[in-house]
Amino acid sequence: MAALWLRRAGHHCLRAHLSPLLCIRKWSLPMVMSICHRGTGIALSAGVSLFGLSALLVPGSFESHLELVKSLCLGPALIHTAKFALVFPLTYHTWNGIRHLMWDLGKGLTISQLYQSGMIVLVLTVLSSVGLAAM
Amino acid sequence: PPLPASSSGPSDEPCAHVRRDRANTDFRFTRRFPFPRFVSSSRLSSSEPQWSDRLMSQHFSRTDQPQDAGSKAASLHWTGERVVSVLLLGLIPAAYLNPCSAVDYSLAAALTLHSHWQVQQSFQGIGQVVTDYVRGAALQKAAKAGFLVLSAFTFAGLCYFNYHDVGICKAVAMLWKL
Numbered sequence: 078m079a080a081l082w083l084r085r086a087g088h089h090c091l092r093a094h095l096s097p098l099l100c101i102r103k104w105s106l107p108m109v110m111s112i113c114h115r116g117t118g119i120a121l122s123a124g125v126s127l128f129g130l131s132a133l134l135v136p137g138s139f140e141s142h143l144e145l146v147k148s149l150c151l152g153p154a155l156i157h158t159a160k161f162a163l164v165f166p167l168t169y170h171t172w173n174g175i176r177h178l179m180w181d182l183g184k185g186l187t188i189s190q191l192y193q194s195g196m197i198v199l200v201l202t203v204l205s206s207v208g209l210a211a212m
Numbered sequence: 213p214p215l216p217a218s219s220s221g222p223s224d225e226p227c228a229h230v231r232r233d234r235a236n237t238d239f240r241f242t243r244r245f246p247f248p249r250f251v252s253s254s255r256l257s258s259s260e261p262q263w264s265d266r267l268m269s270q271h272f273s274r275t276d277q278p279q280d281a282g283s284k285a286a287s288l289h290w291t292g293e294r295v296v297s298v299l300l301l302g303l304i305p306a307a308y309l310n311p312c313s314a315v316d317y318s319l320a321a322a323l324t325l326h327s328h329w330q331v332q333q334s335f336q337g338i339g340q341v342v343t344d345y346v347r348g349a350a351l352q353k354a355a356k357a358g359f360l361v362l363s364a365f366t367f368a369g370l371c372y373f374n375y376h377d378v379g380i381c382k383a384v385a386m387l388w389k390l
Contacts, residue, residue, distance in 0.1 A: 129369030
């Protein structure tokens with residue numbers, strides 16, 4: 078309770094009658110990255126499920142759908158952006174997943190290593206997304 | 213001095229699988245959360261200096277207390293999850309370097325299994341919050357069953373796509389050539 082009154086964000090949460098769950102703890106890089114890992118995972122699963130279900134339910138072959146998209150004559154900038162938007166969650170989740178597996182092996186669990194590996198994951202994500210979208 | 217006799221109470225149901233021996237119910241060792249039985253004794257000695265070594269070796273050494281079936285299954289499940297994750301990780305470069313139908317079907321299986329287990333795990337976390345505030349066991353069972361059906365249909369759809377259409381690897385290649 079004291080923390081709620083002392084921290085400005087907590088004060089706001091009290092006044093807005095919000096749950097203090099997200100207000101007490103100071104936001105940190107590992108915390109945000111963990112939330113993003115879960116978020117990207119759920120988004121990717123939703124995408125895969127959508128793809129699988131549409132293969133069963135939507136009539137027409139994959140090629141015909143691609144022809145439809147091609148006929149829209151979208152500019153290369155838009156296509157590039159769309160590829161980047163598709164590939165960014167995937168690369169983030171993949172690199173952070175490797176980080177998770179390293180933790181499961183018991184490696185890199187100190188706080189400073191957490192921040193270092195987090196920054197490495199972020200840099201790798203941006204580089205690989207840009208690289209894959211350009212292909 | 214003899215330790216007080218254990219009293220297996222009805223409370224603390226989350227740790228019901230933990231055997232209630234004397235160390236768990238002695239007031240010095242009682243915790244609000246279930247204390248894992250297979251914690252190594254070195255970790256215990258660093259956090260609880262008043263515990264006697266005899267007690268630790270008696271109640272918390274791995275050789276003394278074999279895991280029961282429940283925790284063994286959970287441990288195997290955890291390992292299985294890691295194996296599927298590593299498999300999926302390896303399939304990504306394989307899909308790029310060697311696209312073939314074997315990779316397609318393996319991708320379909322690993323993808324759906326990984327997403328099913330991990331999403332189930334994250335919803336179990338949210339589910340704890342839900343069970344705190346919402347009382348609906350039937351609703352939760354329905355949600356679990358529905359999620360299983362969704363995963364099954366996703367896998368079926370991906371396999372259908374692999375069989376009747378171009379397949380996952382080729383599809384990504386075609387999409388990227390746009």
